[in-house]
Amino acid sequence: MMRLPALALAMLALLALGPVAPAILGFTAASGARERFEEGRFIDLPSAHGALEHAGAIGARPHYAGTRADRALAVYTADRLREYGFDTRIEAFTARVDTPRKLAVELFADGRPFTPRDGFHKQRGTPPLGFDLREDGEPNDPDTLVDAVGLPFNAGSADGDVTAPLVYARRGMPEDFATLRRAGVDLRGAIVLIRYGGAFRGQLVQNAQAAGAIGAILYNDPADDGAARGATYPSGPWRPLKSTQRGSLGAGIRIPTLPISAENARTLLRALRGPSGPAGWAGALDAPYPLGRGPAAVHLVVRMNHETRTLWNTVGTLRGTEPSQSVVLGAHRDAWVYGVSDNGAGTIAILETARGLGYLARSGWRPRRSLVIALFDGEELGLLGSASFARTHPELQQGCVAYLNGGQNLTGTTFGASAVGALTPAIVAATLAVPDPAHERSNLYDRWSAQPRGITVGNPGDGSDHEAFLFRFGTPMAEMGFAGPFGPYHSSYDTLRYAWTFSDPGFVLHRTNAQLYGIVAMRLADADAITYVFSALLPVLNSGIARVQARAQRDGRTIDVAPLRTAIAAFAAAARGTDDAIARGAGPDAARTLAAVQEIDRVAYGVHDYESVAFPAVAAAYASGEDAAVRDAVAVAAAAIARATAELR
């Protein structure tokens, strides 16, 4: 997370001064006044009622990618966009879709000391204990009782039928496997039980197979998102013992892998023996978390259907007067089960935004840049829909000035945003124009600044649909929303009842989200000059250098980042002049403005070692240990920044 640059704060302080309507970044005085008028018409159009209607359609049936219910939702969203006045089509593509064929977990307590407390009785020589792998339904939420919820699984798992001693491996991170090895626990040929949460789940399984495991079982420990955090569903928002997190593992998995509930994990843990682990090793289940192998053995069966299926993106366009440029609002529509939060929330925000924008367009408003709504399929299986969209729409590279992502963005009441630096001031300024539903006379900006962390905008991470835009094209991205405790992540409990009861009673914040996405999109689409603030990229660039230098100092290595520093200094000087011009609605032409920001975004943003870092290629080169690689990566980044500077001159 980064602090807003001082420049942006100073600008916002100016913007906040009344009573004269403040200027809007990127607009001339005349077009700014027109924009205010249209925003005033827009702001009351998104509604809680509209949001709830979409949530009803989304939460009606499980709609895993490539199913009939998924297709039905593609049609529902297309119908809405058409009704709102968008030029709409469904773009089909094909992809590998995994579904479970046979899944089984059996426990062989094998006559060792073992005290079952869960309603079965072990005797020497009894058959293995087979587990019920379903998520038990919750009688208070009938949606969870439906058979179509299906068995939890991990897409991308290898097929396999293995029986092996069980080892609890905490979070499945390299240091956890090191702890086990130090304790003399042999991981080769074992099945490992891993708590979700240390890194992307596929990485955990890769770590396990690298350590020699032949099977992996994943679960959520109540210490992380369940009873140890607070009341569980249906009494509270945290994950109940019976709930299981599904999820994709990505490519490269060679061992069978299956997610189970904490309740089943507890039974497995109780069958393990060994000394206790170091501090932090144990979770919150009423069970031992030993450093040991067995004596219990597990029989794990995973057989999947690996099919090529048709998936569907829904795409609607509101044509601008300069249609070669566009603002894309995207969200994924597919879900593991009902997905009313993941990703109903993002879909709802964008559909309600579209409803408002469509109404404006039918009553006289015409955006300068085209507004494109893209509701993606197959995100849960590895960002498939957005990747297909970016691949089949290469015009976006030259024309898309911003990608606004609606992620799982309504799980509580704490407002947050992530964005590339160039968009950060525009996002913050837009919150001034959105009312806070909790306080009649105040706005979202006030609510945000009153939160403990104040106005902070995070750097974009990975794992969502903006990757295709930001990491591939360099398109600036932003994502906004409200977060809170969200236990049912990727489970059958992510339902309408859950969202209505815990995330957003009354759906008022769903409306706020739509209002904010709408204001941000309108400004980006209508501005005379694209509303980037180039100076706002400097904190990211400088922190990227500082970070790699600090690491080198710790490691006693010397690296030469002078070329980057020189390039950034020249860029900073050019950015000042450009920012002043853009603020008044002037500045370089759109093509050069966009090219400049893309040059920087492509080298500045990315992920290394599970973490969002500035200059990811430099970080990776540094990690390789080769000074020549660092020199090359620094030169590449410096050259990109120099090209950006040239565009701004």
Ligand SMILES: [Zn+2]
């Ligand atoms: Zn998800």
